Amino acid sequence: MATEPFHLLTFDDYGHAIGQAATVLRANAAAAPLDGHVPTCPDWTVLDLVSHTGMVHRWATDHLRGRRGVDPAGHETEGREAGDLLGWFDTGATALLQALVDAPEDLDARVFLADAPPARVFWARRQAHETTIHAVDALGARLGRPPAHEETWVRNPFALDGIDELLMGFVPRPGRQAVHAPTPATLLVRPDASAVAWHVTLSPDEPATTRRVDVLTDSLPTADHVVTGPPVEVYLSLWNRTVGASPQEVWWREVMTVTWG
Numbered sequence: 001m002a003t004e005p006f007h008l009l010t011f012d013d014y015g016h017a018i019g020q021a022a023t024v025l026r027a028n029a030a031a032a033p034l035d036g037h038v039p040t041c042p043d044w045t046v047l048d049l050v051s052h053t054g055m056v057h058r059w060a061t062d063h064l065r066g067r068r069g070v071d072p073a074g075h076e077t078e079g080r081e082a083g084d085l086l087g088w089f090d091t092g093a094t095a096l097l098q099a100l101v102d103a104p105e106d107l108d109a110r111v112f113l114a115d116a117p118p119a120r121v122f123w124a125r126r127q128a129h130e131t132t133i134h135a136v137d138a139l140g141a142r143l144g145r146p147p148a149h150e151e152t153w154v155r156n157p158f159a160l161d162g163i164d165e166l167l168m169g170f171v172p173r174p175g176r177q178a179v180h181a182p183t184p185a186t187l188l189v190r191p192d193a194s195a196v197a198w199h200v201t202l203s204p205d206e207p208a209t210t211r212r213v214d215v216l217t218d219s220l221p222t223a224d225h226v227v228t229g230p231p232v233e234v235y236l237s238l239w240n241r242t243v244g245a246s247p248q249e250v251w252w253r254e255v256m257t258v259t260w261g
Helices: 011-030 046-064 072-080 085-102 119-143 156-170 231-238 247-255
Strands: 185-191 196-202 209-214 225-229
Touching: 011 046, 011 085, 011 119, 046 072, 046 085, 046 119, 072 085, 085 119, 119 156, 156 185, 156 196, 156 209, 156 231, 185 231, 225 231, 225 247, 231 247
Parallel strands: 185 225
Antiparallel strands: 185 196, 196 209
């Protein structure tokens, strides 16, 4: 198996990914009842999933357009009460893509992750992965079970980018502690045939730290927990969207809490 090179994707890549994932989400949501169960989000219905994702698109658009003080809960209420939920979703996805196209390269807007790229690219990247993960949720709602990684449209370079955003951005967020480890621990995320791995150091008292490891030139560090597998499977696993749960995944779900705001 060839080694997957690692590099952050481009702004255009992220825009393409948003459009692709929005199409997948819409198609699968249309094939499932609005009150249908979402296996990968046990407390959600399809209505919850679509209205949430459409809200997040509008929330991101507000930031890109410089609109401050807008309550995102109002967007979600609008979606839940829309006569045509999927049409409302389409409108929000289209507006998000247009706002990204219109945004200047030196956009002055809030970013909220560690190791974040410039704001325009940050918002494109964040919404690409937000929409993709929720499109996987919609696929699961149609299937009636969490989809296997090979059943998704996601490809390895995008998955590696998403793993990087989660581990380098969410896990060590400044001012927040996404990981709540009861005891000190280390985690090595080593996707199969990837030129990069990630080593995470966790503590009950300090924010987590993450560093990238070039597996072609550096020795792999030891770790208490190791996550391996195909890149797309690892991506979905770290976002708790996998079919099964290994001991490492169970541990990860217990210590990792992601908030997006």
